[in-house]
Amino acid sequence: MSKLKLFLILASALLISCANPNDPDNGNDTGTGGGGTGGGSIPLTSNPSWFLTAEQQSKALNFQEQILFDTTDGQKYRIPAIICADNGNLIAFADDRHSHGSDIGQTANAVDVVFKLSKDGGQTWSTIKTILPFSTAGNTGINNKGDVIVFKSVNNPGTLVAMAASGGAWFGSGNPQARFAQSKSTDNGETWSQWKEVGQNIWDEISTSGVGGVTKAGFLASGRGLTLVGKGNNVKGRMVAGLMTQNQNKATVIYSMYSDDDGETWHKGGYVGGSDGNGTYNEPKVIAELNDGTLVMSTRNNTQGNARLRAYSTDGGISWYQQKNNGGKKETFSAWAEMTGSNTDSEGVVYTRQGEQDKNRVLHLHTTEATRNGMALWLSEDETDTWTKKLTLESGSMTCCYNSIDVLPDGTVVVLYERNAMGNAYDIVFNKFNLFDISGETYNADYYKDWYVGRYAQ
Template structure:
């Protein structure tokens, strides 16, 4: 009898343990991941915080029943119209179209609870706290959250470290144009953007079909347009090469203000390091006469540039923006693989066209020995400033005779450069009736390819004291434009999840300058007044 009683007690004890193992959550860890992308006015399903739950495949199932969090760190909860929590299972990349809605709650101060039911798989499981941003939200305000606990199998699991550094800043627009895998292409790279004569935005991007590397490869330049300040974009349009195996890319854009045409300068067929003077990488000009809606047949101008320069083995125009001078001449910086005393160097020169991009001339004056991708902008005094890619600090050089000769290149001490392409453009000039001279520059403001930032100079490039980060994480090439309303647009490579996603961001001068500067419409110059009288 005593033995039977012991066996019975053992049975009940074992049964109780088994039930405990079934109901007790088999959770290894819970951690938080902060999103630091900008977000745009009126954007929905904007991920703020990811909750990563690592679960065991123990006895029984693990079901998340609720999540408790706050809007801590958010500047103004009125900037948010709704909060949704999603589950993406084991997928660490959020996509609202494929994620499962866990639950919703209205924005409020203090603790918020979202109830739902989501079974955890063995391994990592991702939940996303997302906000819908108000259309009237204030630019420069930030969105953030803390996560206090999650309830699994009706048992609360408190999160010791309930917040992560960072937040999402509200800007005027933040739009994803391309991700790896879109339209069958493994990668997209090399942003170029410009504002057309009608005010529409035009981008060109390398559709790099088989890998992220440069020419020679299957690469197609694809155009997208926006007529609503970058909120929505047209379907991609291939403008050169049309699927050929050797490709065309590295687009540089310029608007010819004298006739409204857009020119796209491309490198084609051969790679920069495979190019020879006898069989060079081609330079193509593609023209649009209708603000980027349609594009003409690419025109080969290669021989015009290589012909007079037998020691030039390869060259390309740096992607992003070319430039038109006040006298109508179109100029662009080129990187040239040049034979000097039997050794190859990558040097910088300039090409120019005085007839709207029909014919081109290469300068004989070398701007920089051992340079790289570079950009040109005209200063108010008529000088040309070339900004040159360089490891460590950006290099600048000045020409006082429209590129016939150049001074000695120098380090720009307040522009770090991780050896990456960036843009430099004119924003405003007193010569055009604006209240101030302003130049803009983009660069990954870091020792590596991260922290893509926009900088502003109000002393014609001597110093660059004004700066804002667009994305603090992995990021590389970028291109800039000015919209008709004076707001600014950057199109850049974002490496948050892959190499690369291509994002457009629009913002104001007020945000860039922390409120110390505001865009003011230009007053008509004397020349413009005389023209209007005619």
């Protein structure tokens, strides 16, 4: 047998063995598997070539935005999340709501969690992939998944944890009850395990917490999840999220929820049940771990035009207060007076830290109008006490909604957000900025000189 013929036989066999029996040939690749070594975990021998140079940091980046998930009449996307993996891989997620656009639990229609991956800092992207198994109609088990929140493990390099809303989620007053589906990647986001159910003990923990009448309805607010790096007395590697649930009168009840084992088990954190006249609390996001270990919860205000709500925790999310250092009322939100905008899920991130870079900077992506319109980046240099609007991404005439934000190893800021409402869905847009774009300052390239050494060099 010739070498060429043998090669063709082997190649054909490989293609057949790699075929995905679950793929309905819908044009999307699938993100199957449970991880493994993969291309994403090969040790780097130098910084990635896409890192910004010192010269590029000293002037506007002028990155060309990209629509990663394109909503049309027959194809609807919602709910962005973006995260940078340990090796610099960038993964963007969305709900594939197919042709209907409805929320999980709102109807029985299928919703899938899809993603794209970039290995060059967001300049080019893979095709759309689906975390399997594909969803089927229904809202009782975890056969339907959406509203994903994604965490990066601190204790296990290369591991990412995705948590999705499932079951009845927010709808049905707990009948059918809300469920939580989990998928993991152990190769920096390249492949993902099939969904499994976790976290149902949460409802028992809430029922014995002393807060009466809470039903088994709710979800974790979507986007990029916060994993603690161990500031102050925090548990290093703890994943903390905001849980929005409701009582028998369908009034919103807010908890935090945390995992100390990379998303395998989850526990009830602190309760927040008042707003001190600042508005109506809705989707809560735990967005930041400050230098002293204080956690910051940033919460959607459902009273249009009112300021965004906030709460702080000094014990890793077990209890929450209006102000830092357990100031103000316990279990009550205060508000950031300067950050007003619409009632939408929004996200923030610690950008730089005093002692690690030059000074403290926290960024918050947020809409700008009383309706779901406009989008801007806000900057805090006093660890979230106050905010200044620094960069307008979309004018007040443009419909915008949910959003997500992360920081790449070279200090560039990546954002993913909903724009241009088409019925009950949006285009999902990716953009990228350096510090010069945001505040006119120059990010010091020495901060990431030989970045790979601390992560991959043996």
